[in-house]
Amino acid sequence: xxxxxxxxxxxxxxxxxxxxxxxxxxxxxxxxxxxxxxxxxxxxxxxxxxxxxxxxxxxxxxxxxxxxxxxxxxxxxxxxxxxxxxxxxxxxxxxxxxxxxxxxxxxxxxxxxxxxxxxxxxxxxxxxxxxxxxxxxxxxxxxxxxxxxxxxxx
Numbered sequence: 324x325x326x327x328x329x330x331x332x333x334x335x336x337x338x339x340x341x342x343x344x345x346x347x348x349x350x351x352x353x354x355x356x357x358x359x360x361x362x363x364x365x366x367x368x369x370x371x372x373x374x375x376x377x378x379x380x381x382x383x384x385x386x387x388x389x390x391x392x393x394x395x396x397x398x399x400x401x402x403x404x405x406x407x408x409x410x411x412x413x414x415x416x417x418x419x420x421x422x423x424x425x426x427x428x429x430x431x432x433x434x435x436x437x438x439x440x441x442x443x444x445x446x447x448x449x450x451x452x453x454x455x456x457x458x459x460x461x462x463x464x465x466x467x468x469x470x471x472x473x474x475x476x477x
Contacts (some may be wrong), residue, residue, distance in 0.1 A: 325362040326369050328388050330355055333375030334472060343418055344471045351467040359464070362403050362456040366393055374465075376400070382453070389395075398450050400473060406443045407470050413439055440466065 330352050334340075340348065361370060363385060369393060370393065373384040380397040407450070413436045419430045444462035451457060457465065 325360055325456075327355060327359050327361045327372050328369035329401070330468075331373040332472065333376075333382075333384075337376065337472065340471055343414070344356065347460055348471040351464040351471070353406035353466045355461065355468075358457040359461040360456070361461060363393065365453070366414075374468055374472065381469060381473075396454050401445050402450060403443065403466075403469060403473070406439060406446055409472065410436070410439045410443055410466075410470060413441075414449050443470070 332348065332352070361368070361372070363370060369388050371386045371388060371390065373382075375382045375384070377397070379400065380455075381400055381403075382395060382397050382440075384395045385393045413432065417429070417432045417436050420432050424432075440463055441459070443466035444459055447462045447466050448457060448459075451462075
């Protein structure tokens with residue numbers, strides 16, 4: 324079974340997320356647990372993931388469902404910085420638009436937001452190459468969690 328069965332967010336030492344970011348985090352975790360594809364080379368799943376940031380690096384700490392340690396890998400946050408910055412700028416525009424603009428303008432902003440989100444997912448899939456294989460939907464949701472960890476308390 325190539326899937327995640329549990330996801331923990333290690334946000335110790337990080338600024339608390341905004342209400343919007345916290346909501347995105349809850350939705351991403353819920354959606355991930357409902358459906359995901361996470362294939363860890365040479366390992367049998369399902370897997371439990373603890374996702375966090377340590378010493379300025381993104382940490383994927385994976386265990387078996389029962390808690391036996393499998394692997395931990397660290398990724399540089401550098402490749403995510405620009406796309407995450409763009410993502411949060413468009414998200415701010417979207418949250419503002421929802422409060423005051425007509426649906427047609429909200430839809431245009433949401434399309435741009437989805438495009439940037441897809442780019443973040445692509446970057447994540449590239450960074451995980453040789454470590455794990457995730458489908459696009461899983462990468463999108465994990466990208467949301469990465470952003471919530473790293474930039475949620477901006």
